[in-house]
Amino acid sequence: MYGKEGQMYTLEALIAALIIFGVVTFAIAASPQFGTETKEFTSLQLKKYADDILEILDLERVDHKSLLSEWVESGIKNNNFDDTIWDNVKDNLRRNLRIMMHVEVLNPNGIIVYSYGPPPPEGAVSSFRVVPVKNVYHSAYEVRLYLWYV
């Protein structure tokens, strides 16, 4: 096992190891990847969805109000919030993206004056929007939206 023969064996062993390594690497690369969405990425995605939903609902109209601010104003004035604004959002999120949601309206002191949907689990991602309202007790209310995957 010395000299030429030994070197050939070594070389053979190296080539065999390389072939095995290559096959294993190829197999791993070719197999479907599960669990590539990290927790961080999922949270970022949910935060973006929540930001976008609130931003769209709060788009300023010619009268400087928005669908969201008008909904808050009317809910506070009548002491009764209309749930239908969120029903469509909830259905769409659940059906198309498998996302659940929870909405809260809070006054500037942090007291919840309205709540919609099941309570958010630990790890749910939230976004908030401060809406200016007129002729009610507080001039600003916070709308907080929680999202999480089913």
Next chain:
Amino acid sequence: MDNRGQLLLLSGLLIAMGVALISLYLTTASMSGYRVSYSPWDLPYYEMRMALYESTRAVKLYGDVDEISEFNKNLSKIYAKHGYFLVVSVSNVTGNLYKLNLTFKTDRVELEVNKSVTT
């Protein structure tokens, strides 16, 4: 053949090391790209944009310095609950022209905006 065989082994090893180094470099490059592309998410862009958007809108909606200031006070209170320092002040320059000053701070970013708003 003994010398040639040793050279063959040595060159094989060198090539293997080269391949390993290149793959390591490529992996690091792709990871850094990933990190760079996601790092802006750490900044509260949405919250900064919303502060400016809502305080500008409040000037147009209320059109009265006292009411605007009341809103800004509440806005600061709500932002403070989320861990952001926000102070917005408004003064009436002439007629329907207002001057808005906004300061937004977190542990990572500090932003000051001066803006003229016409109602």
